[in-house]
Amino acid sequence: MSKQLLTGSFVALITPMNPDYSIDFGGFRSLIEFQRENGTSGVLIMGSSGEVSMLTEAERHAIVAETMKHKLPGMEMWYGCTGATTEATIAYVRQAAAEGADGAMIAAPAYICAANEDIVEYFLEVADASPIPLGIYNNPPRVKTDLSAEEVLRIAAHPNVQMLKESTGRVAQAAQIARAKPEMSLMCCCSPNLGLIVPIMTLGGHGTANMTGNIIPREMAVISKPWQNFADATNFREAYLRNLPMLHYAYSAINPVPMKSLMAAMGMPAGPLRKPQKALTGAALQRGLDIVDELNLVQAYGFTPSVTAVAAE
Numbered sequence: 001m002s003k004q005l006l007t008g009s010f011v012a013l014i015t016p017m018n019p020d021y022s023i024d025f026g027g028f029r030s031l032i033e034f035q036r037e038n039g040t041s042g043v044l045i046m047g048s049s050g051e052v053s054m055l056t057e058a059e060r061h062a063i064v065a066e067t068m069k070h071k072l073p074g075m076e077m078w079y080g081c082t083g084a085t086t087e088a089t090i091a092y093v094r095q096a097a098a099e100g101a102d103g104a105m106i107a108a109p110a111y112i113c114a115a116n117e118d119i120v121e122y123f124l125e126v127a128d129a130s131p132i133p134l135g136i137y138n139n140p141p142r143v144k145t146d147l148s149a150e151e152v153l154r155i156a157a158h159p160n161v162q163m164l165k166e167s168t169g170r171v172a173q174a175a176q177i178a179r180a181k182p183e184m185s186l187m188c189c190c191s192p193n194l195g196l197i198v199p200i201m202t203l204g205g206h207g208t209a210n211m212t213g214n215i216i217p218r219e220m221a222v223i224s225k226p227w228q229n230f231a232d233a234t235n236f237r238e239a240y241l242r243n244l245p246m247l248h249y250a251y252s253a254i255n256p257v258p259m260k261s262l263m264a265a266m267g268m269p270a271g272p273l274r275k276p277q278k279a280l281t282g283a284a285l286q287r288g289l290d291i292v293d294e295l296n297l298v299q300a301y302g303f304t305p306s307v308t309a310v311a312a313e
Contacts, residue, residue, distance in 0.1 A: 003162055003183040007206045008041030008223035010114040010187065011213035012049035014260045023059055025066045027269025032070050039221035040213060042076030045106055048142055049211045049256040052080050061095055068099045078103040086122050090129045097131040104161060106139035108145040119145050120121035120154060121236065127160040135163035149176035156182035163187060165209040171195050178203040190247055199238060201227060212250040214259050219243045245291045262288040267304035
């Protein structure tokens with residue numbers, strides 16, 4: 001194989017913000033260090049978990065430039081580079097490459113609902129123009145486009161395509177892709193509602209590109225470890241079942257609302273969500289706080305819950 005197959009937990013970071021909704025670059029540094037210290041293989045910055053659709057072009061450029069200053073050995077730094085057009089996507093990819101990014105994750109442009117064949121050509125055109133490895137994100141819940149296994153494999157044959165983040169609702173597609181053994185890391189979202197994480201890891205998946213690792217990175221590193229022996233499978237089962245409530249909570253509302261709300265309550269760099277989105281409160285947030293207590297996460301990670309969070313318990 002000529003491509004490097006990336007493995008483990010790739011955490012889709014939130015975008016921390018200051019009270020005035022500006023980007024909290026100091027918070028980004030803390031979150032990156034937190035992930036590196038807790039076994040994360042790579043971070044995906046400015047995905048849907050990072051409120052990327054609410055960021056200006058200048059903010060997107062600044063986030064790449066500033067966070068790359070904190071790149072740490074042993075952890076990949078990837079960036080969401082999807083634009084509204086093919087040309088805009090290529091421009092974002094090239095800017096990330098110029099700053100030294102390890103790779104770029106791209107999805108089909110939102111809202112246009114283009115035909116699958118047009119989106120396949122879009123991915124291939126961006127791959128032709130990219131100076132760095134690409135991950136492709138098949139994300140029908142967000143962009144409607146749902147690539148088939150055959151279409152994914154066509155894209156995977158491109159030498160610049162290194163990773164698939166799969167979110168299709170068709171579970172059997174994971175087996176079709178795994179059986180073909182493309183030179184590409186096969187990963188999935190961490191939402192158990194989509195029914196993909198267990199079959200993908202069972203069939204030889206390389207890891208997960210997840211959001212839940214924002215708050216339980218060590219646990220997601222165990223869940224995301226490729227199976228090489230029976231112990232890996234056993235560890236996966238134990239970690240998956242134990243942390244299932246948090247996996248469900250992470251997707252109890254549109255991401256990143258639940259996760260960013262809970263991180264703020266735990267005293268982590270998070271800040272507000274950009275309007276019109278609002279943080280969870282009341283019973284919705286309490287569900288997350290109860291899971292934090294059940295999993296003993298305050299002690300495990302040294303979180304410092306905010307006064308608001310303590311009052312809600």
